[in-house]
Amino acid sequence: MNYLLKNGQLLVDERLQAQDVLVVDGKIAAIGADLEATTATVIDLHGDFISPGLVDLHVHLRDPGQTYKETIKTGSQAAAHGGFTFVGAMPNLTPVPDNAAQIQKMVVRNQAEAVIRIGQYATITEQRTAGKLVDFPALKAAGAFAFSNDGSGIQDADTMYQAMRAAKAVNLPLAAHVEDDSLLHGGVMNAGAKADELGLPGISNVVETAQLARDLVLAQATGVHYHVCHVSTAESVQMIRLAKQAGVQVTCEVTPHHLLLSDRDIPADQGNYKMNPPLRSEHDRQALIAGLIDGTIDCIATDHAPHGTDEKQQSMRQAPFGIVGSETAFSLLFTNFVKTRIFTLAQLINWLSYRPAQLFNLPTSGQLKSGQPADLAIFDLKHRYQITADSLYSKGKNTPFIDNQVYGETVYTLVAGQIVYQRGGTTK
Structure with missing residues (x-):
């Protein structure tokens, strides 16, 4: 599936700027303001931060x-x-x-x-x-x-x-x-x-x-x-x-x-x-x-x-x-x-x-630019949430950080243009 990630925030010259990202056939097809696409599912990010995976x-x-x-x-x-x-x-x-x-x-x-x-x-x-x-x-x-x-x-x-x-x-x-x-x-x-x-x-x-x-x-x-x-x-x-x-x-x-x-x-x-x-x-x-x-x-x-x-x-x-x-x-x-x-x-x-x-010479990872595989993470930097044992997907709950109040919750994770995690999803 193709996606148009609208109203995101990207790091441009080390500053956050409003940008859209178009994902087509598993790759980043375009990055810019006010992008449009007739054949892509639009996801409104409401100002969330788009990061390289x-x-x-x-x-x-x-x-x-x-x-x-x-x-x-x-x-x-x-x-x-x-x-x-x-x-x-x-x-x-x-x-x-x-x-x-x-x-x-x-x-x-x-x-x-x-x-x-x-x-x-x-x-x-x-x-x-x-x-x-x-x-x-x-x-x-x-x-x-x-x-x-x-x-x-x-x-x-x-x-x-x-x-x-x-x-x-x-x-x-x-x-x-x-x-x-x-x-x-x-x-x-x-x-x-x-x-x-x-x-x-x-x-x-x-x-x-x-x-x-x-x-x-x-x-x-x-x-x-x-x-x-x-x-x-x-x-x-x-x-x-x-x-x-x-x-x-x-x-x-x-x-x-x-x-x-x-x-x-x-x-x-x-x-x-x-x-x-x-x-x-x-x-x-x-x-x-x-x-x-x-x-x-x-x-x-x-x-x-x-x-x-x-x-x-x-x-x-x-x-x-x-x-x-x-x-x-x-x-x-x-x-x-x-x-x-x-x-x-x-x-x-x-x-x-x-x-x-x-x-470690991983040329398809760690970058967010046109032509690269759409391996992306989208984080909510504005709202606080609580780390709980029940929220962890890992079988292991062994961490001293349970109950910490933090910012930066993951909203979506995409690998090769496919959503592999979505906040509130049920694929646990």
Whole structure:
């Protein structure tokens, strides 16, 4: 179906301007004022904001292996609910997509079962936690769009060195979860005064930074596109800043929750505040914000990590790591940073759309211009709404942001010109 999106607001030269968008045969046919079309269904947006579809480089869909937590269908519906039209699906699955056959199977399933576009990560090593490298050329040929062992840091330096050489040879990004297991000591939250107050074992910043330092040296030696997942510490930001200045091809992401919360916001020993990396200090949080603004941090990614309600309704000692984020990212960030004038709307859309698409070479995502696929998100920036567990499309309700009052509710999400989410719709 063709659509004429009337009376929208688009970013033009970083300012909102009244514009219409004509969608024909799945593509953006025209953008301008007072457009008309006799063969298109007209949708009056009443001044809502039309954005390029958001791009999330880091989600966990749990399918196959843990479908009680999420499925390809529910995870993609959750992403569409949040305005995302592309997500990168991490490979911590069962069976692990560490060979061509499994990657091919996942690519086919993602295309058949998702309502949005999905890029499938392959693992870096066999079984994701083993030391033997995967067949990088075969996995690329089978459809992998990048490589990651997310959820586990690569503990052996030579394994990482050889993996970087292999990823460089096939010209795909290597996305690293940086975590030195020998420094963890059973930690469940950030080490510091709050952990001491709650009587919980802490995770120090060096768990992240020690492995990051090693990897930056190896990335410089190999020339790989090295992408750091969920940066969380001030030291990491400074190390990446210096590495970029030295010419290392390093990029990185930060999550909404690390931008929004610090460990002092944790009210008690509650599983919904347990994530990996943990919520850090307020000093670290401010460094992440500064690093995003100055370009050291390239983009925002949710690390959407659904879990069962019973799993998260227990002490941090027992609860699994991770919170959901696909459906709340834009509204929380818009409300807390754009409306408070810390970020501009143009900056936020860049970090959530254009920049991640550019980083991972996704030419049909992250842009809003004539001739491009009509992957669009439309947000209501004027009216406040409440985040509720019942409103989430994800099977996971594990987030500390339930009951927050926010702006920026998704009104429509379109992928290839088709409406895949509509506010008030019943396709949950």
